[in-house]
Amino acid sequence: MIKEITIALSGNPNSGKTTIFNNLTGLRQHVGNYPGVTVEKKTGETKYKGYKVNVVDLPGTYSLTAYSLEEIVARNFIVNEKPDVVVDIVDSSNLERNLYLAVQLMELNTPLILAFNMADIVKKSGNKIDISLLSELFGIPIVETVGSRGLGSNELLEAVIKVVSSRKEKKVEVKYGEEVENEIVKIISVLKEEKIPTFEFDVRWIAVKLLEQDRDIIDTLKKTSGPKYSKVEEVTARAIGHITSILRDTPEIIIADGRYGFINGALREAYEEVDQVKVDISERIDRVLTNRILGIPIFALIIWLMFQFVFTLGKYPMGWIELGFGKLSVLITEIVPQGLISSLLVDGVIGGVGE
Template sequence: MVVSQNRLTIALAGNPNSGKTTVFNALTGARQHVGNYPGVTVERKEGYRRFGDYQLTVVDLPGTYSLTAHSVDELVARNFIVDERPDVVVQVVDASNLERNLYLGTQIMELKVPLVLAFNMSDVADSRGYRFDYERLSALLGAPIVPTVGHKGVGIDDLLRAVVEVASSERPLHEELVHYGRDIEAEINRLGGFLEDEQGLDKYPPRWVAIKLLEGDEEIREKVRRSAVKADRILAGAQAAIGRLQKLYVDPPAVVIAEARYGFISGACEEAVRISTVEARHDMSDRIDTVLTNRALGLPIFLVLMWLVFQLTFTLGAPPMGWIEAFFGWLSELVAGVLPEGYVRSLLADGIIAGVGGVLVFLPNILLLFLAIAFLEDSGYMARAAFIMDRIMHKIGLHGKSFIPLLIGFGCTIPAVMATRMLENRRDRIVTILVSPLMSCGARLPVYVLLSGAFFGPAVAGNVIFSLYILGIVLAVLMGKLFRRYLLPGPSTPFVMELPPYRLPTARGLLIHMWQRGWFYLKKAGTIILAMSVVMWALSTFPRRKELEGQYASRIEAAADEEEVAHLEGELAQKQLELSFAGRIGKGLAHVLKPVGLGEWKIGTALFAGFGAKEIVVSTLGTLYSLGESEGESEALRGALKEDLSPLKAYVFMVFVLIYVPCVASVAVIKRETNSWRWPLFAIGYTTVLAWVVSLVIYQGGVLLGLA
């Protein structure tokens, strides 16, 4: 095969936890590009490398155990191999866990692509006493084998040499690696005969299509239905064959086929692998697990670790967040000082600079959170966390892993939504995303502090705030169940999950992971957040009344002292906000919110402004109530609020803030993570309706009980 301009595309396949990422990093260094596969939210990582005369593009396929149509990751991986025809597929194999790893290899081989097996973690396999007869095994499997140690970069050059050699060799490809037994082979041949002259399916090896049809693969059936001339005959033939085989074997052919693959592999291993000593590392991993997943200690240790993750993310993240806020505050003032008064100044200072600040302010949280998550994932603890929490989460219809994003939601919804990436199942992921805004985030706390401080004594204020957190959790559980049953129904994801041996993560791996998340956030979500911040700024700025400004300018000039100036400036700001679009929207909202006891336009306006970010509710209330003294904690504001609100109304207000629309940045992140506007819009819609209904029940209930 002549390779055009010496360019080669290499697809990197492998099981999760096989060290695929370390091999990818070792192959490509920092020259990576992260994107998405079209149409799905599966990450696509690409890296580049020169080797001799070759320019290599390495595509990191999602980590999978198999190539079925049941998981998006597996679909993406196999479609990449079929559609983009990489020159070589390299499968990273955990050499210390050979049988399950080679199961994927047998399937890749059936796709008729050149395959090179990288026996990764060969050092670990060595220490566990495995002795491989590479030559023999390679002959049995029909693919070259290169031992590697990803995190040390051992064997990478040999691997590249093997890749180049395979790409340029004319060696026929082993397609019939696994022999499935007389009866199944007969059916494969019969179906293969039907498939022979199907032009529409010529991308796929007929044998592979036949096997997939016998396995009942939905995606392939669909492909046949759409592109085959004799689709009816093929599908009917497949159905009949499945029926015949099932009669013969009782089990569905898919199971028998899997058994045959494992049978072949275990035969090959028997011939070419010897085990000489005891399994040292697994024993250590086992010992760690006797503590970390212990029946008594497992849960407390998990909770402590989660507390640490939370603290790391939000406590350690607080100072840099403060610096970023201070920097942008300073920059905004600097611009305000340099530029002449007017729309341009306002747009720059209050719109764009504040918007960019609003994007960057979450960056420390996101970087730290993903550092922690990467550590949990790479060390192998994440699977244990899911193992420990699954009982509870399964009751809500979610997966054990959903617990972590929801917990992070108490800090901030944005990283929480991003953390749902570790959920493999799309339904679990979307339900988790949808309920995560109900976890009361840090930005809502200032609102609670202001209102409960103003309306409830110090003795009960804490309990009032606590009740809001509990309400959020209860609603999340209810909505989660509801969504799982009606919105995204389907069987719950099987919890057939590997618990990989514990490993010490590499610093490089952690940093790359953290950096990629941060970059993704800035690039993808940042732009939307910025644009929406500018829109929010415009809504609360326009239209402007020139005559009002003129009027106040002269009064301010005539003011007697500083206090009066401040008072007048505050009054101007309040009037301007009242006349702006935001003020008008607030007045409109007030009508809708009347039944829930919040029929005051100032509250409507504050709630609308809170769409920008929940803590803005406080500063807007400051502008609207306290006339110039916009400090949230100020006594004047508390006093002023008491004129419009009762304790019951204040509580309803807080409940509304808890539940209603996720902030602009969350909406942007939901859009990015789900790859469509459908889910963020749904989230806005359902939270608003839910907020209204819950507030109504509490308010009217309170009125009935005479609490008003």
């Protein structure tokens, strides 16, 4: 029997999702809309090592808050349709911003793989990413890809199969500091006490979303739990008030800061940025040398200079060599008696090499 896997490609706009989608699925793809909304839904499939792999191209988003239709569509797909694996296509030449979405996917507690796309740009920049350390710090497999050159697709599918067949739950949790964590605990316990349905969402995730005042989650909970929600609302409002008065910022901002703090902590350990001044200088030199108009004359000039250099400077060692060989022939004529051997050495060997 063919085993079937569904993977969803998420990622920031322009990170290379569609490129990788096309690499994976070839031409076997289908375009439609997500149920109920007119956001393009592209699905396709491929076969890999006895698996039928369905691939869904999710809308590009920077975040998973409820500010845009794309964000809601992406997270609802992940939560409701439960793809076996979410592959987050990360523009690895712009790590900090792109990892913000990755951290939120991590918090959703969905099986996740990060594709560090645009690896060619990173390589060219000279910046160094310690992929295995970053993967360990995030608790998520990371695969490097260069979508535009079709590199990394098999490695990606390999990682997908590994995640699907191992199902190991190694969760790294983002912590938001004691004050926020205490309030999260309170909200989780009221959600449990009141038996509020959290559907397929992780209960901690719901608590964080309530602190962030996520409209979509609040509306859903209100609708499904009726009057029981008022207790949750009360605890949440108190938590928000408490956090705001102590930390002097809304929980939404503190939580976003916490995610960036987590990302920056990991990047400090696993990412090394090359000295920008050096890159600028070498880029400027590059730009002049490879200029469309100046390139060829500069090339001709360099070659001419090289010839000059060789012929002018070359005169000196040439002189020394001639002098040396002259002395050597004189020496041999003196040592070796006149005859065939002497002639062979002086006229043949030294004459041949020395001239």
